[in-house]
Amino acid sequence: MEHRTPTPENPWLALRNLTPARIALGRSGISLPTGAQLDFQFAHAQARDAVHLPFDHGALAEQLKGRGRDSLVLHSAASDRHQYLQRPDLGRRLNEDSAEQLRQHAQANPGGCDLAIVVADGLSALAVHRHTLPFLSRFEEQAAADGWSCAPVLLVEQGRVAVADEVGELLGARMTVMLIGERPGLSSPDSLGLYFTYGPKVGLTDAYRNCISNVRLEGLSYGMAAHRLLYLMREACRRQLSGVNLKDEAEVHTLESDNAATQKGNFLLGEQ
Secondary structure, three states: OOOOOOOOOOOOHHHHHOOOOOOOOOOEOOEOOHHHHHHHHHHHHHHHHHHHOOOOHHHHHHHHHHOOOOEEEEEEOOOOHHHHHHOHHHHOOEOHHHHHHHHHHHHHOOOOEEEEEEEEOOOOHHHHHHHHHHHHHHHHHHHHHOOOOEOOEEEEEOOOOOHHHHHHHHHOEEEEEEEEEOOOOOOOOOOEEEEEEEOOOOOOOHHHEEEEEEEOOOOEOHHHHHHHHHHHHHHHHHHOOOOOOOOOOOOEEOOOOOOOOEEOOOOOOOOO
8 A cells, every 4th residue: 555645734824814925835846836926927017007007186186076175286396107216306396387386376375274185196096096085084074173274185196205395385284194105015006105294394304204004905994094193193283293203102992892992002012
């Protein structure tokens, strides 16, 4: 009777249920199995497509109008996608026509505003198309309850994070929130990032901004992202700062709590 050596158990297989990372894919000889290789190529193609997808700001402006929100369409100093990808510095500033448009708006609406919401395509217009409106529906309802005045939503084509500093400065906004498509990964081509700045002005570094990342259905929920952002805004107004000196210590509801009590501190850090 033929003796067969039992196939050893692969301890990595159980971990595949806990992470989208590509682990325990198996092998065919010295290569990946065909299915795993095709899956990788498909994910890579999705990421590339997300980077090059044009920003449909016209459709987004119409959707915002349907919700009773005005918007302004602006453009960065990067003339097209090719230049945008090669010259990050140009994506951080507005072109002259857009800057003049904001100056005229500020003159017609003196006194500034509490908040300017900026939406830019970044490196994934797909993320902006999918998540901007659902997130704003959650966020603006709560922001209105706090009584903050808001500028029209600013839609910036070929924009990077720091372009919100110039937008906020020209409008005289007390705070800016940038909604931008993050760099696509092989498991997340549609991740939306939120960047919050108190006292925006041209020349600020990332140290003056707070980031809330991975806002999408498979990541951070719209409700939780709005909850964290509102906490940062309230604390920023109280302390008159943002960035590395402003920590996310928002209270969050725990699933284990029978009476929906809150746990203080950053839930990622556990008990303090």
